[in-house]
Amino acid sequence: METLSILAIAVASGKAGYVYLSDGTLQDWGITVKAAKTGSDLVGFAQGLINDLRPDVVVTEDCGKGSRKGANTRRLIQSVAELASHNAVLDVAVPRLRRYPSKYEEAEALATSHPELAGYLPAKKRRIFDFEPRSMVLFEALALAEEVLQRPPPPRATPIG
Incomplete structure (x- = not known):
């Protein structure tokens, strides 16, 4: 089976x-x-990552129905998705599914399966008036990648001859 690399x-x-x-x-x-x-x-920034890492798949969030992202964040996500479509990669947009009661519980579960990120877990749970820790965006990206791993994209076509 071919090794799948995901950004x-x-x-x-x-x-x-x-x-x-x-x-x-x-x-x-x-x-x-x-x-x-x-x-x-x-x-x-994203083009530099694609050039350096040479992934097979680039994953972004599908900001469709139910997304809580603001207008500017949606535009930024769309610009990355459009960039991916212009590269020789499979570009995939997946919805941000809520599989845990909170982002923090999701981050803890993801850090269990990827202990390299355990040091990025917030020291304490955020109170409603606190800013979200910057490191939480890593766990968002990892959750998007895990979604593709659980539901892989269709196999790539192979050239004839």
């Missing part, structure tokens, strides 16, 4: 995070605040 990019208010998995194993991850300011900055 998942998540965008939240004022930040973006990515995870890169190869054959289900976490290989690289990161957070950017600077590149999440404008669409062109984020597109440049």
Whole structure:
């Protein structure tokens, strides 16, 4: 079976995070605040990741019905999805499913299966008036990648001859 490499990019208010998995194993991850300011900055950042990591699949969030993302964040996500469609990768948009009571419980579960990210878990649960920890965007990206791993994209066509 062919090894599948996935680059998942998540965008939240004022930040973006990515995870890169190869054959289900976490290989690289990161957070950017600077590149999440404008669409062109984020597109440049994402194109650099695609050029360096050479993934088979680029995953973004499907901001359709039920999404809680703001208008600017939706535009940023759309710009990354459009960029992916112009590259030689399979671009996939998946809905952000709520499988846990909170993002924090989801992050703890994801850190259990990917202990490399355990150090990025928030020290304490956020109170309603606190800002969300910057590292939570990593777990959003990982949740998007896991969604593709659980429901893989169709196999790639192979050239004839």
